[in-house]
Amino acid sequence: MQDTRLIPGTEALAVSAAARTKKLSSQRQAPRLRRPDRAQTVLEPVCLDERLPADHAVRTIWRVVEQLDLSGFYDEIAARGSDPGRRATDPKLLVGLWLYAAVDGVGNGRKLDRLCREHDAYKWLCGGVSLNYHTLNDFRVGHEKLLDALFTEVLTALTDRGVVRIERISQDGKRIRASAGSSSFHREKTLRRRLKEVRAYVEELKRQPDDAPGESARRRAAQERAAREKQHRLEQALALLPELQAARNSPKNNKKDRIKAVRVSRTDPESRKMKMADGGIRPAYNMQLATDPTSGAIVGVDVVNSPADSQQSGPLREQVERRTGRKVKEHLMDAGYVAMAQIDAAERAGVAVYAPLPLGKDGQPVTASRWDTPGTTAWRTRMQTHAAKEIYKQRAPTSERPNAEFQERLGLRSFAVRGLRRVRCVALWTALAYNVIHFADSLVT
Numbered sequence: 001m002q003d004t005r006l007i008p009g010t011e012a013l014a015v016s017a018a019a020r021t022k023k024l025s026s027q028r029q030a031p032r033l034r035r036p037d038r039a040q041t042v043l044e045p046v047c048l049d050e051r052l053p054a055d056h057a058v059r060t061i062w063r064v065v066e067q068l069d070l071s072g073f074y075d076e077i078a079a080r081g082s083d084p085g086r087r088a089t090d091p092k093l094l095v096g097l098w099l100y101a102a103v104d105g106v107g108n109g110r111k112l113d114r115l116c117r118e119h120d121a122y123k124w125l126c127g128g129v130s131l132n133y134h135t136l137n138d139f140r141v142g143h144e145k146l147l148d149a150l151f152t153e154v155l156t157a158l159t160d161r162g163v164v165r166i167e168r169i170s171q172d173g174k175r176i177r178a179s180a181g182s183s184s185f186h187r188e189k190t191l192r193r194r195l196k197e198v199r200a201y202v203e204e205l206k207r208q209p210d211d212a213p214g215e216s217a218r219r220r221a222a223q224e225r226a227a228r229e230k231q232h233r234l235e236q237a238l239a240l241l242p243e244l245q246a247a248r249n250s251p252k253n254n255k256k257d258r259i260k261a262v263r264v265s266r267t268d269p270e271s272r273k274m275k276m277a278d279g280g281i282r283p284a285y286n287m288q289l290a291t292d293p294t295s296g297a298i299v300g301v302d303v304v305n306s307p308a309d310s311q312q313s314g315p316l317r318e319q320v321e322r323r324t325g326r327k328v329k330e331h332l333m334d335a336g337y338v339a340m341a342q343i344d345a346a347e348r349a350g351v352a353v354y355a356p357l358p359l360g361k362d363g364q365p366v367t368a369s370r371w372d373t374p375g376t377t378a379w380r381t382r383m384q385t386h387a388a389k390e391i392y393k394q395r396a397p398t399s400e401r402p403n404a405e406f407q408e409r410l411g412l413r414s415f416a417v418r419g420l421r422r423v424r425c426v427a428l429w430t431a432l433a434y435n436v437i438h439f440a441d442s443l444v445t
Contacts, residue, residue: 048120048123048124048127049124051120051124052120052121052124056121057100057103057121057437058100058121058122058124058125060437060440061096061099061100061103061436061437061440062096062125063440063444064099064436064440064443064444065092065095065096065099066092067443067444067445068095068150068153068154069153070091070092070095070150072143072146072149073091073095073143073146074091076143077091089129089131089135089139090129091139093125093126093127093129094135094136094139095150096125097112097116097122097125097126097131097136098112098136098139098140098429099429099432099433099436100121100122100125100433101115102410102411102429102430102432102433103409103410103433103436103437104121105409105410105411106411107411107412107416107426108416109133109134109136109137109140110133112133112136113131113132113133113136116131140417140425140426140429141417141421141422141425141426142425143425144421144424144425144428147425147428147429147432148428150428150432151301151323151428151431151432151435152323154432154435154436154443155297155299155323155324155435156323156324157442157443158295158297158435158439158442158443159324159326161442163295163297163439163442164292164294164295164297164299164324165292165294165295166292166299166320166321166324166326166327166328167326167327167328167329167330168292168293168294168328168329168330168331168332168391168394169290169291169292169293169299169300169317169320169328169330169331169332170290170291170292170293170332170333170394170395170398170399171288171289171290171291171300171312171313171316171317171331171332171333171337171399172288172289172291172333172334172395172399172400172403173286173287173288173289173309173312173336174286174287174289174403174406174407175274175275175276175277175284175285175286175287175307176284176285176286176287176412176413176414176415177276177282177283177284177413177414177415178265178268178271178282178283178284178285178414178415178418178423179267179268179271179414179415179416179417179418180265180267180268180271180283180418181267181283182273182281182282182283184265184266184267184268184283185263185264185265185266185273185283186237186263186264186265186266187261187262187263188238188241188261188262191234191237191238191241191264191266192238194234194266195231195234195235195238198227198230198231198234199231201227202224202227202228202231205220205223205224205227206224208220230266233266233267233268233269233418234266236269236270237264237265237266237269238264240264240269240270241262241264244262244264245262248260248262265283267418268283268418268419270305270418270419270420271283271284271285271305271418272284272285272305272306272307274286274307275307284307285303285304285305285415285420285423286303286304286305286306286307286309286312287301287302287303287427288300288301288302288303288304288309288312288316289301289399289402289403289431290316290317290319290320291398291399291401291402292398293332293394293395293398295439296398296401296402296438297435297438297439298402298431298434298435299320299323299324300316300317300319300320300323301427301428301431302315302316302319302424302427303420303423303424303427304420305420308336309334309336309337310336310337310338310339310342311339311342312337313331313333313337313339313342313346314342314345314346317331317346317351327350328351329350329351329352330351330352330354330391331346331351331352331353331354332354332355332391332392332394332395332398332399333353333354333355333395334355334356334395335355335356335358337355338355338356338358340371340372340373340376343355343375343376343379344373344374344375344376345375346375347374347375347376347378347379348374348375352382353379353382354382354383354388354391354392354395355379355383355392356383356392357380357383357384365383365384366380367380367384368380402434405434406430406434410430410433410434412426412427412430
């Protein structure tokens with residue numbers, strides 16, 4: 001058997017080595033670390049233009065913005081020549097900021113304000129121009145007609161260059177959460193009581209002395225502005241009640257619905273409760289998009305506060321034709337848009353409708369009805385053919401892509417603004433950003 005003991009005469013050496021190792025390990029010096037020194041002065045040459053890669057998305061956005069006709073925005077500027085007042089912020093910068101913010105999924109003026117001070121891409125856009133969230137928010141929702149014209153300009157450029165074709169369009173709607181809570185909907189009695197309370201509060205603010213202790217001028221102005229806005233929204237809600245009540249009393253509604261009192265939101269009177277994709281019922285707006293199946297570009301956009309899609313096909317098709325000056329020949333839509341009057345009007349106007357036939361009580365498509373007109377008959381006959389079914393297959397991939405991209409990439413999961421006019425502005429910014437980022441190469445000459 002082999003002896004596994006140490007070689008004779010080396011036991012003392014082994015014990016001595018172990019002792020030295022133990023002593024050294026107990027006397028180890030502190031580790032050498034690199035620690036931050038935030039009090040040091042750093043002299044760093046900075047060039048904003050060199051910080052961003054040449055192929056950065058913000059550069060692409062800016063090249064497109066430089067091609068756009070923004071004369072309408074410049075016409076509204078009051079600061080001119082030697083007139084008193086501070087200089088206005090260049091609309092080109094504000095357009096570029098909100099387009100890139102939409103591409104980056106930023107939908108909040110305060111967040112954009114912070115990014116303009118902290119993020120290299122936004123700092124590059126600003127180029128040393130200071131901004132605040134009031135200026136950003138006001139510009140975002142204060143130019144609906146100019147934004148609409150800008151969207152038309154981009155669409156016209158894509159159409160003239162052969163990128164977009166208008167002969168066939170695909171339409172889809174998406175209900176987007178409004179900036180209102182379900183508990184903000186009240187009957188007339190509650191709205192009048194709250195309006196009385198708000199008016200009393202406004203009068204109380206007016207009676208307070210300008211030098212009230214603990215009140216800064218800025219805080220006082222913010223309180224007064226918030227109170228006036230709340231009063232305006234309550235007055236708007238009460239003004240909408242008669243129209244909504246008349247719509248509810250329509251003979252088309254059943255008796256159970258007609259006897260219910262109308263409720264309107266005190267925070268966003270133009271929003272309506274709608275059934276969402278997950279089955280829940282929440283305050284929302286109905287955004288309508290028309291898309292070109294050939295290129296995937298958005299060719300029409302609108303926002304309504306009606307939950308029903310059935311009456312939206314005609315108006316959006318007319319909008320597309322008005323923007324481009326071209327005739328829509330084929331219109332793809334899902335079952336939610338099937339309304340016989342709308343289909344008949346489209347067919348009589350020379351537009352071939354591609355929409356699924358409604359199902360009968362037996363679960364089979366209704367291929368004929370005694371109420372059919374020549375237009376609806378032509379539609380029913382067409383949808384029974386193999387060719388029509390193949391064309392209709394283009395609807396889902398064409399329309400679902402922008403809807404998904406609006407939500408996941410562009411961040412439009414809910415509206416942070418209130419009122420139809422402002423909501424339409426946000427929808428236009430998002431649709432404009434979608435077309436710009438996808439077709440930038442075709443827009444830059």
